[in-house]
Structures are given as C-alpha cells and as structure tokens.
Amino acid sequence: MTAATRKDLILVVDDSPDSLGMIHHALDQAGLTALLALEGAQALSIAEKMVPDLVLMDAMMPNMDGFETCRRLKGKPDLAAVPVIFMTGLTESEDVIRGLEAGGVDYVTKPVRPCELIARIRVHLNNARLAHSARIALDQLGQASFSTDTTGRWRWATPLAESRLGGSEEQRQERLARLSQHIRQWLLRAPRAGDQLALNLLPCDLRLRYLGEATPGDHLFRLQRHGADEESEVLQTQLRLTRREAQVLLWIAQGKTNREIGQILSLSPRTVNKHLEQVFRKLGVENRTAAAAMALQCLTAA
Secondary structure: OOOOOOOOEEEEEOOOHHHHHHHHHHHHHOOOEEEEEOOHHHHHHHHHHOOOOEEEEEOOOOOOOHHHHHHHHHOOOOOOOOOEEEEEOOOOHHHHHHHHHOOOOEEEEOOOOHHHHHHHHHHHHHHHHHHHHHHHHHHHHOOOEEEEOOOOOEEEEOHHHHHHHOOOHHHHHHHHHHHHHHHHHHHHOOOOOOOEEEEOOOOOOEEEEEEEEEEOOEEEEEEEEOOHHHHHHHHHHHHOOOHHHHHHHHHHHOOOOHHHHHHHHOOOHHHHHHHHHHHHHHHOOOOHHHHHHHHHHHHHHO
C-alpha cells in the first residue's frame, strides 16, 4: 500500500478486551487501522516499532496508568507530536486536567459512543496533518521554530531549534522545563503574533517570537539569536532596505517613537524621519501602522 492510500493508524490502549473489541470494530467500519495494546508498556513498545497517527488511551489501567504512558510517549522525539485522546470514566475536572497536562489533546467519557469517537479522531488527525505540514515547511526553510500546547509543553521542533537549545540531554530537559514555564505564563497573557520574549535560560542571547496558532491549541514559536540583529537582517533582505532603514522599521514595528528610535540607534529624530520616509517609499505605504504591519508579516513568514 502506498503512502497516499495508507489508512490512518490508530493505537488503542485499554486493559479491557471487550472495549478493545468494540473500538476495533468502530475504527474498522470508519476505514481506520487499529493497533491494540492491553497495557502501557506494551503500547510504548508497539509505538516505537510502528509510529501511530493517533493514540486512544484508557486513563485507568493497572501497573502503568494512561497518564504516565502518555508522558512517556511524549518524552520520545519520534512520538511527541502524535495526538493522544484519553478514554475515561472519570468526569472530575482535575482528572481531565491531568490528562491534558500529561500531553493529551482531548478526552471522551466511557461508555464510548462510536460516532462521537470517530468524529473527534477525524478532527485531531486533520489538526496533526496541518501541524506536520507546517513543521516540514519550516524544516525546509531552516527556521529555528517549535510548537507547544497551551500548557507550554514542547511538541516538536525543527533541527535548528533543537541545536539552539544546546547542552547535554540533562541540560536540554532542564531548559525545556523552564522554557515551558515561561511559555505557559506568556500564553495566559494572550500574546499577539509577532510579540517577543527575552530569554535568559539558554546558552546564548536568544529571543522568543510568538508566531500564532498553527492549529487550534498548537502554538508556534521561533528562537532568534542576537536580539534584533537577526530580525533586521531579515527585513533588510526581504524588503530590500538598507541596514539602517531595516533597523528603523524594526523598532517602528515594536511601537517605538522617532525620539525613542533615535536614542536607541544614536540618531537624531530628524534623521530617523528621513529613513522612515525612504521606508514608506520602498514599501509603497503611507503611514507607520501600514509599515509596521508589513514588517510583522515579513518576520512571521520568514
């Protein structure tokens, strides 16, 4: 079977043979292929050998429960981006939160209703495909980008973003944990696409730029090196500006006045205004707002 015609592969993890049988039948009727596991360790072993497109995870199982199984899945780079839907009889909000914090994207309550389950699976498979397409595009462009869920949990990253974390595996995990805390707090403030956050937890001077939601609940970021230098170079190249014009435009996009830009770049406000006039002419815009919008669009797409 070719990749174009391959059925989506769903790993179902449940310690009840009856539940496995019912879900297997529902998936088969929907044209989906099921892999079955009766407990967490078996699920991890299967997933490492054959990466599923989505995991249906029973929350309460003996030995290793679904929450811990999900955490271990998300800890493996090849499996981190696979969506996990929890199946549970638990309806308390703290149990739902436990599932989301473990890395789940959704949950359904038992007894499972096949039609609802298949509908949710379709939604999350589509979201995962969109996120995968974004990742491939960013990989090809050589961008230091990554995505997280709404709690700041790292989902996937381009090779350049991985390399910018630096350090040993232990250092990387520590940096990811601290980065997750920063992002979780930042997302609570509802950042806009283009907003930046300075970081002091990584091995060199980096800034974090928020790019928006690639898919619902999948937040996209870029790690940028050397503060504003890298961004002004992008504007200079993409918009065909001089180095100084690009620097002025970058600070305009960040809401600075001519006087403030002059202080930052050691220029007089009159000189800043001269550069800005050239920027307007080259971009074909008439005001600061339009120029700033074009700059942010350029930086977000770069």
